[in-house]
Amino acid sequence: MRHVLLILVPVVATFAILPSVYSNHLLLFNFMIFIMLAQGVNVIYGFTGYLPFGYVGFFGAGAYGFSLMVIHLQAPPLLALPVGAGAAVVLGLFLTPLFRLSGAYFSIANLAAALAVLQVVSNPNLESITKGPYGISLSGVFNPTLAYGTALAVLAATLGLVIYLRNSRFGMALQAIREDPISAGMAGINVVRERIIAWLLSALIAGLAGGVFAWYVSVFYPETVFSGEFTIFAIVFALFGGNATVVGPILGVVILYGLYNAVGISTPQYFQLIYGALIMGLVLFLPNGLVSLLRRWGLNVP
């Protein structure tokens, strides 16, 4: 409960108030999307140790699930959103055999799966269903204010989930599985089931983020919502801040995405240099992220 007051409420309140004092709403919206995605990576990587290089596949599945509901069934956006997220969860279920793989093999197979979904969606022969490579236009339901508000709700739910994982025995079981699946089994944890639950929750977060992103931007191409940049950013933000915590991924997004927007847009050449050096330095000297630095100073990081 303390974490809800200290983290969830301030973060959500900040994003609720900022639009009235800051005019670049798209930027604020993107901050929220990246906090959701970094937390989604946190759920599957931070808590269970599987690094999903194809995480964007769930984001794209959510965006397309949402859009196809709106286009073909004229579904209202607030109904299309959970259905679209359901598409991401179904994709997650479909990919559960990947857990037979471990380490880098899992990551590579997951990346291949995301690319495969992109190829299917952007196949010109499926134009009548997915609009193929020509992209989606949802001008009929365009409503940035409501979409922004919905994103706030998804953000709150995401943070609520991670706070639950951080403080519950289920979250502890996931961390036990990450540390040693064999020992976790001997401790009585159903390793296969708990890991799949975490995976599907992670897919659900990305699916909701993708759906609300599709609604907010309302015009996009397959390459937009299946862009590997979403995966890379989400992973780097989560790693930078510190996995298996609530505040780590938030810190990561605020600092790194903030830096990206401050330096990256105006002077991209310096940005890439700074970003690259930062990532190398982190992996070498601070593999557990910023929060491990705070922990070293004796702070208990939620």
Add this chain to the structure above:
Amino acid sequence: MSPDHSPLLIIDGLVKQFGGFRALDGLSFSLAAGEILGLVGPNGSGKTTCINIVSGLYTPDGGSIHFEGRSVAGLPSHRLAHAGINRTFQIPRPFLTLTVRENVDIAIAYGRNRDTRTDTDALLSSLGLLAFADQPAAELNSARQKMLDLARALATGPRLLLVDELAAGLNPAELEHIAAKLKDLACSGIALLVVEHLMGFIGQITDRIVVMNAGKEIFEGSLANAFTNSQVVEVFLGGEDAA
């Protein structure tokens, strides 16, 4: 025969193959509640493979395992833990980033221990770990990590405990303490299957041993009698044609 006197664990004709290698080749023995059975034999004779199968890490390729009258061969580890079978590991496997207390708490939360009075602090204290309760398990030395393995196993309330080379690497005082601890556990009714190379330790805690060679039992009886058995002597010291 009343159920109290029937063996807790009956292993019959257990077979495990790794490719063309038969690690277990028809192993059979049984174990009663409250008994400590030593499983000894040269390296590669199949002792740890046997424990890995009984604890669900491997599925057997043949034979049967009955625990409390129920077939448990091939069940996954968590179901065996719920059924009352647990183990320690030759190389301890704690959850390194979790604290010592969390390591035990999680086994209490998920282990479905029938004894609901199991208390983390009491368990840690009985194994000399209470002072380290709030440290990450990674900071424990390897002897204490072994004790943590044991604490985690006991937190699930096992009726059969598989102990894989717990004594290796412990100093004499620690050995003395752990021998007494294992005997206490047996007195409380837990059956223990102990794999060990330290014969002194085996002799101190067991009444009965099974000697294995090449995936089969070749002797069953007391440790003292084992070394009057020509086959056992040949396996451990080499026969006339082994030189």
